[in-house]
Amino acid sequence: MAATVFPDLDRASTWFHALSDPTRVEIVVLLSHGERCVCELQDALRAAQSRLSFHLGVLKDAGVVTDRREGRWVYYALNRNALDGIADFARAVKPGKHAGSCQAACCA
Amino acid sequence: MAATVFPDLDRASTWFHALSDPTRVEIVVLLSHGERCVCELQDALRAAQSRLSFHLGVLKDAGVVTDRREGRWVYYALNRNALDGIADFARAVKPGKHAGSCQAACCA
DNA sequence: GACATATATCAACCGTTTTTGATATATAGA
DNA sequence: TCTATATATCAAAAACGGTTGATATATGTC
Numbered sequence: 362m363a364a365t366v367f368p369d370l371d372r373a374s375t376w377f378h379a380l381s382d383p384t385r386v387e388i389v390v391l392l393s394h395g396e397r398c399v400c401e402l403q404d405a406l407r408a409a410q411s412r413l414s415f416h417l418g419v420l421k422d423a424g425v426v427t428d429r430r431e432g433r434w435v436y437y438a439l440n441r442n443a444l445d446g447i448a449d450f451a452r453a454v455k456p457g458k459h460a461g462s463c464q465a466a467c468c469a
Numbered sequence: 470m471a472a473t474v475f476p477d478l479d480r481a482s483t484w485f486h487a488l489s490d491p492t493r494v495e496i497v498v499l500l501s502h503g504e505r506c507v508c509e510l511q512d513a514l515r516a517a518q519s520r521l522s523f524h525l526g527v528l529k530d531a532g533v534v535t536d537r538r539e540g541r542w543v544y545y546a547l548n549r550n551a552l553d554g555i556a557d558f559a560r561a562v563k564p565g566k567h568a569g570s571c572q573a574a575c576c577a
Numbered sequence: 578g579a580c581a582t583a584t585a586t587c588a589a590c591c592g593t594t595t596t597t598g599a600t601a602t603a604t605a606g607a
Numbered sequence: 608t609c610t611a612t613a614t615a616t617c618a619a620a621a622a623c624g625g626t627t628g629a630t631a632t633a634t635g636t637c
Contacts, residue, residue: 366498370491377488382625386482390474393562399584412626414585419624433583433634444559451556454501456547490595507614520596522615527594541604541613 367453369446372424376447379423384408385416389439392426396438475561477554480532484551484558487531492516493524497547500534504546 367373380386384406391397391405403413417437420426425443428435475481488494492514499505499513511521525545528534533551536543 366501370494370498374489374491374494377485377494378490380485381482381489382486383478383482384625386478386485389562390478393474393564395564400582409627410584411586411628415625418585430584430633435584439562439564441563444563448556448559451552451559454497454547455549455552456501456503492595508612517597518614519598519616523595526615538603538614543614 367450372446373450375423376425376443376450379420379425380447382416382419384412385420388413388416388420388437389425392437392439396429396436398434398436400434402437475558480554481558483531484533484555487528487533488555490524490527492520493528496521496524496528496545497533500545500547504537504544506542506544508542510545 380389387406388402391402397405399410399413399417402408402417403410406413408416417426417428421428421437423443424440426437427440428437430436488497495514496510499510505513507518507521507525510516510525511518514521516524525534525536529536529545531551532548534545535548536545538544
C-alpha cells in the first residue's frame with residue numbers, strides 16, 4: 362500500500378508543484394537567508410510585481426512559505442515543516458528504507 | 470549569491486517538476502518497493518497505457534527513474550541520486566543552515 | 578482628507594502539459 | 608512467418624499554468 366511509505370501524497374505533490382518553477386525555486390533560495398519583504402525579492406529577481414505576487418501566492422498556498430504583515434510591508438519566510446516534509450519524502454521513498462513496512466514478497 | 474546555497478537550481482526545479490503531478494508521485498511510491506515493469510504499474514494505478522508511458526517518460530527525462538529492458542518488459546527503478554539531491558536541496562535551503570556561506574549581514 | 582507606497586487581485590492572452598485513442602515498434606513463441 | 612504481448616510514439620483536444628497590464632486594497636504620512 363502506497364500509504365505506508367509516505368502518508369500524504371497530495372501534500373507532497375503540492376509541495377513539489379510549488380517548487381516546479383525556476384522563479385519559485387529562486388525565491389526559496391533567497392528566503393533561505395531569512396525572511397524578506399516583497400520589494401526586496403522584487404529587486405533581487407527583477408520580476409514584475411504582479412508576477413512575483415503570483416508566485417508567492419503559489420508558494421504560500423502550498424504551505425512552503427508563510428507571510429506576515431508589518432506596516433506597509435509583507436514579509437515572507439520559509440516554512441520549515443514543508444522543507445522537513447520534502448526531505449522526509451525523499452528519505453521515505455528511497456528503496457530499501459521501508460522494507461519492514463510491507464510484505465516481504467514485494468520488497469527486494 | 471543563490472549558487473552558494475544550492476548549486477544546481479535548474480536540476481532541482483526539473484526534479485520538482487517531475488514530482489509535481491500526483492500520478493507521478495504515486496509511481497515513485499510504488500517504485501520505492503523495488504523496480505517494476507510498466508504493466509505492473511498499470512495494474513496498480515489503473516491508468517491507460519499511453520498515459521502511464523507518458524508519465525514514466527517525464528520521470529525518466531528528469532533523471533528521477535531509470536529503465537532497463539528485459540525481454541518484452543521494461544523495468545523502471547528509482548534513481549537514488551535524484552532522491553538524495555532532493556533531500557539535499559531541502560536541507561540546504563533550511564534557514565540557518567548556511568549561515569557561514571554568505572555575508573553576516575544577510576543571515577539572521 | 579489627499580496622496581504616496583506596498584502588495585494583491587483580476588481578466589485576457591498565450592504557451593505548455595496532460596489525456597485520449599490510434600498506430601508503430603520490439604520481442605517472444607508457435 | 609504469423610500471432611500475441613509489452614511498450615512507445617503520435618496527433619488532436621482539453622486542461623492548466625504563467626505573464627502582462629490594469630485596477631483594487633491596505634497602510635502610512637502630510
